Amino acid sequence: MVNTPQPYAGDTKSSPVIACIIGTIISCILAAGIIIAHIPEPAPMWGSIMWVCIAAVLTIATIVLILRKRPFARKLFFTVAKWVFLYILVLTGMGEYVIAFDGTRGEPLVVMTIILLLFLVNIPMLWGFSVARHERTPS
Amino acid sequence: MSQLVGNQATATAPKAQVGPFVPLWGIAVAGVVIVALIVTIASNSVYGLDFFHVFGGALWISIDLLMGFIIGPIMRRLDIPARMVFSKNLMTKMMVVMPTVVICTLTSGWQLARLDNLFTTPYSPQHGWILAALIVVALLAIIAYAFLEPANIVVLIELRKPEPNGLLIGRMMQRFLYTAGVLGVLQLSIIVIMVRLSTW
Numbered sequence: 001m002v003n004t005p006q007p008y009a010g011d012t013k014s015s016p017v018i019a020c021i022i023g024t025i026i027s028c029i030l031a032a033g034i035i036i037a038h039i040p041e042p043a044p045m046w047g048s049i050m051w052v053c054i055a056a057v058l059t060i061a062t063i064v065l066i067l068r069k070r071p072f073a074r075k076l077f078f079t080v081a082k083w084v085f086l087y088i089l090v091l092t093g094m095g096e097y098v099i100a101f102d103g104t105r106g107e108p109l110v111v112m113t114i115i116l117l118l119f120l121v122n123i124p125m126l127w128g129f130s131v132a133r134h135e136r137t138p139s
Numbered sequence: 140m141s142q143l144v145g146n147q148a149t150a151t152a153p154k155a156q157v158g159p160f161v162p163l164w165g166i167a168v169a170g171v172v173i174v175a176l177i178v179t180i181a182s183n184s185v186y187g188l189d190f191f192h193v194f195g196g197a198l199w200i201s202i203d204l205l206m207g208f209i210i211g212p213i214m215r216r217l218d219i220p221a222r223m224v225f226s227k228n229l230m231t232k233m234m235v236v237m238p239t240v241v242i243c244t245l246t247s248g249w250q251l252a253r254l255d256n257l258f259t260t261p262y263s264p265q266h267g268w269i270l271a272a273l274i275v276v277a278l279l280a281i282i283a284y285a286f287l288e289p290a291n292i293v294v295l296i297e298l299r300k301p302e303p304n305g306l307l308i309g310r311m312m313q314r315f316l317y318t319a320g321v322l323g324v325l326q327l328s329i330i331v332i333m334v335r336l337s338t339w
Contacts, residue, residue: 010293010307022285029277037270080292083160087238090173098246101180102253123284130289131296134307 010134017069017133020062021126027055028115035108048111055118062125073135081128088123092116160295165235176243180250188247188254195244196333200326202237207323211316226312227298230291245276265339272332279325287318 031051035043066072099112179187210229214222257265290311297303297311 010304010310018285022281025281025284029281033273033277036273076296080296091238091242094173094176094242094246097177098180098249102250126285127289127292131293134293134304 015129015133017062017065017129018126020058020065021122021129024055024058024062024118024122027051027058028118031055031111032115035111043108045107045111048108052111052114052118055115059118059121062122066125066129071137073132073137076135077128077132079128080131081124084124084127085120088120092120161231161234165232169235169239172239172243176246180246183250183254185251185254188251191243191247192251195240195247196329199237199240199244200330202233202240203319203322203326207320207326211319215316222312223298227295230295234291234295265336268332268336272329272336275325275329275332279322279329282318282321282325287315287322290315290318 028051031048034047034051037043066077095116096113099109104112176191179191214226217225252269257269293311294308294315297308
């Protein structure tokens, strides 16, 4: 009996990295949503801080999972991620400019800045990983 | 089906390419637009903010609807070589156009809501509609960032290789076209919300 090699359709397994990053994005949106929903009243910050902490933990988990992934096309990952980082830097920079321009200060400004920083880290990782996971590298 | 699409795509794909991924002149134009947006926000110009929000929003919704309901179905019926050439040319330009349009629409819209006192009137009737708009935008962002754009980039990177993986391209193109359709449906709800807010 001859085994014919199956054509490679990319990495079709569900990935914990993708799940963690989508979880981070949803947590960040919930954290920002709590602040925005209470405008113009001051928002209770504990809810936003809780979601930001969850997002931060998920981000650390994502970084660890990517670092431990073998085999993995790291060169391609960083090639894609660095350009996406530039794009998200412009996007989050505009966001920070608008928030600061509107006179947001204190805790809400700190939380919103952390949310934008988490976006800045996670979106390049998501796009870089989405491309690099399909690359076949020698194990 | 994905395999068939992929095999034909591989056969018709040009050989490995080098050079910029997106058109450089497009990045220059996008830079000028962003600087103009920053100046408009800093000067609190209602006309300028209205211009950026209406123009950007109209472009964003039109492009999403066009992609989801017109270009997507047409692409599924095109010959594979024609589909590959078309999508390659379209997607590289869309990667410059869409981020710029999204930044302009969202930031100018936020500033307009602030200038129209929609944030300072406690629990105005419009407050719920603005929140609804933000929820739809959040859904759009999750779908676009998590599914649509990664699929787009995978296809573009594969097409630049000397031997593209046809099966992978086929899978990613299917995903891209389906998510574009979902975004189109979400954009219809944004139209309903924005018309309600503007006719209050």
